[in-house]
Amino acid sequence: MSDLKSTGPQTMDAPTPEDALHEAKALNAEDHRDASGRLVTADGRSLKSSLNRALRLQKARAMMLIAPLLIFVLVTFIAPIASMLFRSVENEIVANTLPLTTDRLESWDATQGELPPEAVFQDLFFDLFLAAEAKEHTKLGTRLNYESTGVSSLFRQSGRRLDDIGEAYQDPLEDLNEAWKEGAVWFELMSGQGQTSDGVVTNQIDRFNKLTSSNLRGDIGFAPSEEIAALLPKTTRAYTAWAVFTVFEDEDVVAAEDPWEAVYAALALDLQSPGAADRIAAYDGPQAELLQEAAANLEILPEADFTAAFLDIDEDWGDINRWETFQVYSPKYTDGYFLNSVDLQKTPDGFEARPENERIYITLFQRTIFMSLVITGSCILLGYPVAWILANLPTRTANLLMILVLLPFWTSLLVRTSAWKVMLQQQGVINDVLVWLGLVGDGSRLVMINNQFGTIVAMTHILLPFMILPMYSVMQTIQPSYLRAAKSLGATNWTAFWRVYFPQSVPGIGAGSILVFILSIGYYITPEIVGGTKGVFISNRIAYHISSSLNWGLAAALGTILFVVVLVLYWAYDKIVGIDNVKLG
Amino acid sequence: MADASANGAFVEFERVQKSYDGETLVVKDLNLSMPKGEFLTMLGPSGSGKTTCLMMLAGFETATHGDIRLDGTSINNIPPHKRGIGMVFQNYALFPHMTIAENLAFPLEVRKIGKAKREEKVKRALDMVEMGDFGGRRPAQLSGGQQQRVALARALVFEPELVLMDEPLGALDKQLREKMQFEITDLAHRLGITTVYVTHDQTEALTMSDRVAVFDDGRIQQLAPPDQLYEEPENSFVAQFIGENNTLEGTIKEIKGGLALVQLDDGGLIDCKPINVSEIGQRTRVSIRPERVEFNPARLSDDAHTLKAEVLEFIYMGDIFRTRLRVAGNNDFIVKTRNAPGQVRLKPGEQVEIGWLPEDCRALDAA
Numbered sequence: 001m002s003d004l005k006s007t008g009p010q011t012m013d014a015p016t017p018e019d020a021l022h023e024a025k026a027l028n029a030e031d032h033r034d035a036s037g038r039l040v041t042a043d044g045r046s047l048k049s050s051l052n053r054a055l056r057l058q059k060a061r062a063m064m065l066i067a068p069l070l071i072f073v074l075v076t077f078i079a080p081i082a083s084m085l086f087r088s089v090e091n092e093i094v095a096n097t098l099p100l101t102t103d104r105l106e107s108w109d110a111t112q113g114e115l116p117p118e119a120v121f122q123d124l125f126f127d128l129f130l131a132a133e134a135k136e137h138t139k140l141g142t143r144l145n146y147e148s149t150g151v152s153s154l155f156r157q158s159g160r161r162l163d164d165i166g167e168a169y170q171d172p173l174e175d176l177n178e179a180w181k182e183g184a185v186w187f188e189l190m191s192g193q194g195q196t197s198d199g200v201v202t203n204q205i206d207r208f209n210k211l212t213s214s215n216l217r218g219d220i221g222f223a224p225s226e227e228i229a230a231l232l233p234k235t236t237r238a239y240t241a242w243a244v245f246t247v248f249e250d251e252d253v254v255a256a257e258d259p260w261e262a263v264y265a266a267l268a269l270d271l272q273s274p275g276a277a278d279r280i281a282a283y284d285g286p287q288a289e290l291l292q293e294a295a296a297n298l299e300i301l302p303e304a305d306f307t308a309a310f311l312d313i314d315e316d317w318g319d320i321n322r323w324e325t326f327q328v329y330s331p332k333y334t335d336g337y338f339l340n341s342v343d344l345q346k347t348p349d350g351f352e353a354r355p356e357n358e359r360i361y362i363t364l365f366q367r368t369i370f371m372s373l374v375i376t377g378s379c380i381l382l383g384y385p386v387a388w389i390l391a392n393l394p395t396r397t398a399n400l401l402m403i404l405v406l407l408p409f410w411t412s413l414l415v416r417t418s419a420w421k422v423m424l425q426q427q428g429v430i431n432d433v434l435v436w437l438g439l440v441g442d443g444s445r446l447v448m449i450n451n452q453f454g455t456i457v458a459m460t461h462i463l464l465p466f467m468i469l470p471m472y473s474v475m476q477t478i479q480p481s482y483l484r485a486a487k488s489l490g491a492t493n494w495t496a497f498w499r500v501y502f503p504q505s506v507p508g509i510g511a512g513s514i515l516v517f518i519l520s521i522g523y524y525i526t527p528e529i530v531g532g533t534k535g536v537f538i539s540n541r542i543a544y545h546i547s548s549s550l551n552w553g554l555a556a557a558l559g560t561i562l563f564v565v566v567l568v569l570y571w572a573y574d575k576i577v578g579i580d581n582v583k584l585g
Numbered sequence: 586m587a588d589a590s591a592n593g594a595f596v597e598f599e600r601v602q603k604s605y606d607g608e609t610l611v612v613k614d615l616n617l618s619m620p621k622g623e624f625l626t627m628l629g630p631s632g633s634g635k636t637t638c639l640m641m642l643a644g645f646e647t648a649t650h651g652d653i654r655l656d657g658t659s660i661n662n663i664p665p666h667k668r669g670i671g672m673v674f675q676n677y678a679l680f681p682h683m684t685i686a687e688n689l690a691f692p693l694e695v696r697k698i699g700k701a702k703r704e705e706k707v708k709r710a711l712d713m714v715e716m717g718d719f720g721g722r723r724p725a726q727l728s729g730g731q732q733q734r735v736a737l738a739r740a741l742v743f744e745p746e747l748v749l750m751d752e753p754l755g756a757l758d759k760q761l762r763e764k765m766q767f768e769i770t771d772l773a774h775r776l777g778i779t780t781v782y783v784t785h786d787q788t789e790a791l792t793m794s795d796r797v798a799v800f801d802d803g804r805i806q807q808l809a810p811p812d813q814l815y816e817e818p819e820n821s822f823v824a825q826f827i828g829e830n831n832t833l834e835g836t837i838k839e840i841k842g843g844l845a846l847v848q849l850d851d852g853g854l855i856d857c858k859p860i861n862v863s864e865i866g867q868r869t870r871v872s873i874r875p876e877r878v879e880f881n882p883a884r885l886s887d888d889a890h891t892l893k894a895e896v897l898e899f900i901y902m903g904d905i906f907r908t909r910l911r912v913a914g915n916n917d918f919i920v921k922t923r924n925a926p927g928q929v930r931l932k933p934g935e936q937v938e939i940g941w942l943p944e945d946c947r948a949l950d951a952a
């Protein structure tokens with residue numbers, strides 16, 4: 001290396017970190033420094049950057065090796081988990097389904113003890129009408145039903161009868177002039193003349209996309225003029241919403257179709273709004289006469305009272321508590337699922353405990369953690385001697401016995417768990433034997449299944465290998481000479497074990513415990529089969545919410561809490577035992 | 586010191602045999618008797634049963650046959666932790682989860698020695714091996730030599746009467762090794778400890794011990810003080826195993842007057858001292874130490890037999906010259922001569938005549 005240096009600049013084409021380090025040493029001796037006194041390589045680059053470059057290359061190579069797995073894990077594991085966790089706070093469905101209502105409800109003060117104003121009911125009508133047509137209102141009903149039972153049926157029922165509300169305005173208009181039945185007439189009227197207002201169309205397309213969780217774009221073949229949008233704002237909105245729906249959902253042409261009832265209701269509201277008559281009289285766009293005729297015959301339209309109309313559909317709409325729930329769950333993000341997960345509920349002013357009979361999650365969490373600890377404990381007690389024997393047998397025998405330990409892995413989990421059912425049930429093998437031995441009477445057979453005992457027994461059996469394997473591999477590394485040394489120093493067998501062998505096997509116990517505990521805290525199948533009601537875990541509840549009640553938000557919140565609990569325990573373990581004290585082999 | 590009388594013996598192996606698998610004997614008929622305070626080394630090639638003997642003595646293996654006695658009591662009747670034998674293991678076996686001080690305190694703790702006394706003893710033991718400043722460290726934070734010294738201190742801290750050491754210096758470099766060799770013997774003699782030391786390094790065995798037991802094939806081949814072992818090997822294994830050695834193969838022609846006349850395979854005749862050969866016509870292996878060979882026959886008696894040799898190589902090694910010769914068909918016949926004034930320096934190709942005193946030349950078994 002030294003003659004290389006004297007003949008010319010060092011080539012650094014393919015440096016390895018070792019090269020760089022050697023370089024550093026060699027240079028120290030000769031002390032190449034730049035103007036600012038930093039060490040430099042022979043060719044004048046800063047030593048630090050040379051070293052970094054060399055290390056970077058190595059890192060890049062390492063990165064390339066793990067890239068396939070990394071991408072796989074990211075796509076199939078991390079991303080779904082992240083989205084699942086996101087669901088635990090996500091609450092956009094309310095605002096997406098009832099955008100106008102939630103907006104207006106914000107300023108309503110529930111504590112006054114009064115129902116929201118008429119305007120809220122009007123917005124609710126239009127929001128719900130579109131949602132019902134798109135058949136999205138039941139989803140929202142299901143969502144809000146988690147928070148306030150009965151909302152689901154309220155929405156379903158109301159959705160069916162919204163048409164009636166609209167017809168109350170449609171029929172008189174059509175009686176007044178047959179032209180109101182014509183889709184083409186409506187199209188001409190709403191298209192108006194002059195400058196078009198594209199903003200309304202874009203807004204409605206966005207609204208439709210959010211409602212149906214789709215991403216449709218494009219020309220709907222309709223745009224209201226700015227003039228008509230100013231003259232009949234509600235009608236424009238309702239008609240555009242209908243037009244978007246007609247094009248995207250029904251795939252029809254706007255001009256050829258009659259608008260739905262909500263548009264007539266909107267028109268009635270526009271006509272009845274103060275000052276409308278004058279402005280309509282001054283209007284001279286297409287179909288102006290038709291509009292002016294309707295404005296002149298306002299008395300044929302019923303007084304707009306949506307509050308009464310909704311109360312007529314279901315008097316539940318008059319329940320302030322319902323409206324409170326709607327208001328509390330309007331924001332796009334909510335802590336409601338988390339509160340629910342710890343048996344709390346939201347009220348307009350903070351949160352409070354759920355009614356006694358609805359509190360289940362805290363108990364479930366406590367039970368899950370407690371039983372996981374018991375399972376971990378019994379795995380340690382049963383596994384330690386086995387691991388010890390395995391580690392102290394000649395390799396051949398140990399390998400043979402290891403097969404017995406691993407045997408459970410070769411049988412389906414379901415089969416093993418079901419086998420426990422056969423063993424433990426009241427007419428099962430163990431009870432039969434006990435009765436046959438006369439240890440228990442035939443009438444007082446032990447209940448060992450569908451309770452916590454059954455879950456603990458079956459799961460201890462299933463998770464035992466996860467305890468034995470790390471303990472075994474750690475114990476294998478403890479040389480027998482330590483025990484011999486202890487004994488030669490005067491320790492009895494017990495002291496030698498307890499003072500010398502056991503402390504060295506703790507990393508194995510730690511690793512096994514972490515494995516078993518984390519596995520059991522999230523275990524599902526076994527508690528489901530042998531746990532009954534008293535022996536199920538939080539994961540069974542999560543599975544229920546994912547596949548039966550479809551309350552994914554709550555499932556996600558429960559999962560997140562479980563995740564955090566595990567992290568906290570892991571952290572505590574690190575503080576108490578030290579995570580570098582964990583050895584898997 | 587080496588006069589081991591049967592009844593004054595401190596450690597005794599009597600007709601001990603050991604088999605691990607019931608098929609082969611690892612230790613065959615071992616007889617050994619050590620007086621108190623002796624430093625005895627077991628020397629032998631790998632797998633010759635040294636560790637096994639040590640383990641039997643420490644009580645971690647049981648003898649298949651025979652009796653091992655410690656101070657007159659059969660060792661089978663004393664459980665290991667009551668034997669009071671200090672042991673230094675081949676791999677030190679310092680407890681990794683305890684500090685050095687805790688390691689040393691361990692044997693005192695299990696003996697229920699009070700805290701103050703314990704600390705004092707630990708300190709004294711650490712100072713003895715010059716490790717006083719390292720009490721708070723973990724074994725993994727020490728160098729091999731330091732660990733070794735701690736292991737030694739731990740084996741001595743509870744003042745055992747017998748210390749067993751199994752290749753304690755195996756992992757050390759030459760310099761440290763020599764220093765530790767001295768320290769161990771010094772300590773053992775100062776404290777009057779009886780020591781059984783295992784090694785397969787012959788220099789170590791020769792320099793440290795009062796007596797050396799050369800092991801091979803599960804037997805003690807020779808048990809003798811170092812000088813005797815080197816100068817008077819009793820069989821060709823010992824002769825070859827200890828020190829450098831030239832061998833020549835031949836047949837006994839006659840034995841008389843304490844000397845044997847050996848005819849070498851190429852016809853040459855030499856005089857030797859018969860050691861474990863007795864019959865005329867028996868095959869023998871003659872052993873001569875390289876430093877006992879004489880180039881100058883004039884220095885030998887007139888009737889001494891000499892051999893012709895051809896110089897193959899001359900190596901200058903500073904204090905000595907090393908000359909490789911071809912003698913009676915053996916191309917690896919080494920002669921060492923001191924670099925003294927007037928000493929001849931042979932050149933490759935030269936023909937010389939070599940000879941030696943008959944008592945330096947030992948006729949051994951041909952095995």
Ligand SMILES: Nc1ncnc2c1ncn2[C@@H]1O[C@H](COP(=O)(O)OP(=O)(O)OP(=O)(O)O)[C@@H](O)[C@H]1O
Pocket residue numbers: 605606611629630631632633634635636637638785
């Ligand atoms: N636990 C054991 N089970 C079976 N055979 C063993 C056992 N321990 C040692 N042996 C065998 O006994 C013989 C002697 O072994 P031992 O360990 O005593 O040799 P050693 O002289 O100490 O060798 P080294 O110098 O390599 O340490 C060897 O052949 C070895 O294979």
Ligand SMILES: [Mg+2]
Pocket residue numbers: 635636637675751
């Ligand atoms: Mg050995």
